[in-house]
Amino acid sequence: MANITYHHAKGNVDSLDAEPGMTVMMAAVIHGVDGIIGECGGQAICATCHVYVRDEYLDGLPAISGAEEEMLETTVSPRNPARSRLGCQLTAGDHFNTIEVDIPDEQD
């Protein structure tokens, strides 16, 4: 089991266990974490799963693909050059065992 912590703009926190293979987006959508919709089902074409990864968890994440790069340029909340990622591209087990992310203001 991996662990994902979502920090909301208002200060509240959701912390979830996620099976390997679950993405940051899927776990949020299934468990009802506010601010993450996942409208394209995880295909990196909607940006409704934008999150800011906390610095200490950036290591080990996969490189940003061409598709993710395009979507990160269209996010509702401003992009953070180091920390912005699409939650659907971050997979428990493959990329992290523990991760903490901030949900962008405008999505929350």
Place this chain on the structure above:
Amino acid sequence: MNAITTPDNVVVVGNGQAGIQLVDSLRKEGYTGAITLIGEETHHPYQRPPLSKDYLAAGKDPVPLPLRPEKFFTTHDVDARLGVRVTSIDRTARTATLDDGTTLAYSTLVLATGAANRELAVPGADLAGIHGLRTLTDAQALHARLDTVRSVVVIGAGFIGLEFAAAARARGLDVTVLEYADRPMGRALTPVMSGFFADAHGRLGVTLRLGEGIASFDGDNGHVTAAVSTTGHRYPTDLVLVGVGVTPRTELAAAAGLDVDNGIVVDGSLRTSDPNIYALGDCASFPNTHAGTRTRLESVQNATDQARHAAAAILASRPGKEPGSGTGVESGSMPGSEPAGGTGAELGGYADLPWFWSNQGPLRLQIAGLVAPGDQTVLRGNPAEEKFSVFCFRNGTLTAVESVNQPADHMAARRLLAAGLPLTPEQAADPDFDLKAYSKQQPATV
């Protein structure tokens, strides 16, 4: 009928992509009246696109992706009823009747009934082992069977048929696709792009038989054993997936006397021929400014953008305002991110740019705009590398862009088409022309 005395109650028929977004948008726009959402499927509302893609991958039972979390109905104060069907509408009394015997009064009724798979009428079509793919129940049945079969035949080389074919190939199954027309996905793609996908599926190991429709199925003990094509070829198989398109769910609307013509006919506000009834998503035939004609589209973009627009239109048209809700919100003002723009009475007709995606194995197809027969086409990039786009022009004007594994072209195309920024065929074909920078000259409206 007395509009003023009717309490606010928006009744939504269908809890798919369009119905759920509509409910979400109504609340976001400040509507505080009652909402009743009715869906005949028993599952919590879920996303359909993954069903023909990730959901079919080998492995343990996949988890469907919900459209919204389960608590959504509580947090958004929605009276959600699952597993019940609306069986009739009385437009004079403004009521909807459900198959559990309940009758609901509405001030506004929204039809978001989606579409149903077209079924084959050939001999043997009712044998076991012949599947369709529209619902989670369909996908669960397929996922369970794919572990035990060795070969599959797909009827119809449309998006769902080919996504399924690619998913089945990824599991190592023998896959044959029968398509009556002379090219795959011919209704939606340019001949160039169809040709590319025909070849690409060949490289994936799919046997694509063009110009061959289905004539009949053979069976043994009530289970399908082979598909026989219109050219007399016989394809032994363990499982058949039928993907020959859908028909809009217009039965309720038709029975209620609303205009129906390949979909429930709506105007630019997504309103039917009855001003208290709206229709949107897969079931609605709307005046499409991008096609220059009335169309019905089947996509997530169409369902969600129409839902946002309909929510604004419903709020803008209400005779009485919400007591106690914020200023301006209830008159239908939309957030800045919404391209349809406009407030209250000025709310323009629905005109959002259509876009679509389909993932077939390693191929990510994205389409911005609508492809029409006879468009001039220009290539950008290299099909041999499976990374390229086809730019479509009509009378020198850019109309649509199809991209394979080129998300930057797709996003640039959406910006260009939405802003109406001119592009020449020469610019599109020139690899040194910076399409992305050019498309960003205008404020992004996608």
